[in-house]
Amino acid sequence: MHVHVNAAESVDGKLSTREREQVAISGPEDFDRMDALRAEADGVVVGVGTELADDPSLTVTDAERREQREAEGRPPNPARVVADSRARTPTDAEILGDEAVTYVLVSERAVKGDIEALENAGATVIVAGEDRVDLPGAFEQLEAHGLDSLMVEGGGELVFSLFDAGLVDRLTVYVGSTVIGGREAPTLVDGEGFTDPDSFPELSLTGVERMDDGVVLSYDV
Incomplete structure (x- = not known):
């Protein structure tokens, strides 16, 4: 399985305000880039914190991209995936x-x-892990359902867990020309953090592209 983490952050590394309110960090060019990435993926993944804060649809916006997916024998939209250890997702x-x-x-x-309740609302529920979702085990089950490529859109707790488990293959980050600040504002990678430099994920910069009023940084992991 190929796992691609994509995010937009301020120049000081924040995803939103300390109240976790959405902020327009990027612009139309980056929104279109993100839509194209969704269209390429078999599934789009978010953590429950992002789901509860933003209530995203995680669908492909561009009609031509949906039509192209159907022409390739795929559903018009990728599957939606929520990492939600205690099943808090509203029905x-x-x-x-x-x-x-x-x-x-x-x-x-x-x-x-x-x-x-989630199953009655139409979700397929995958149980993996005792206290928290066992991401490697859950992703193996997703792969068994035919999902070979996943695009992860946050949040920081989920992204840390993915890096910690060695599941990330690619990282793209749009860095916008704005400063948000706040020691409690969410960042790209939150969670417990890495304490040993030897355990830091190794990234290889593969591209830098100016877009809107910012830049997109691309990395192989």
């Missing part, structure tokens, strides 16, 4: 609409009634 969330298949990754600590 009226946008990602549970009928535009695409939705997978919710939960742990064994998720309440059975919440799992059943």
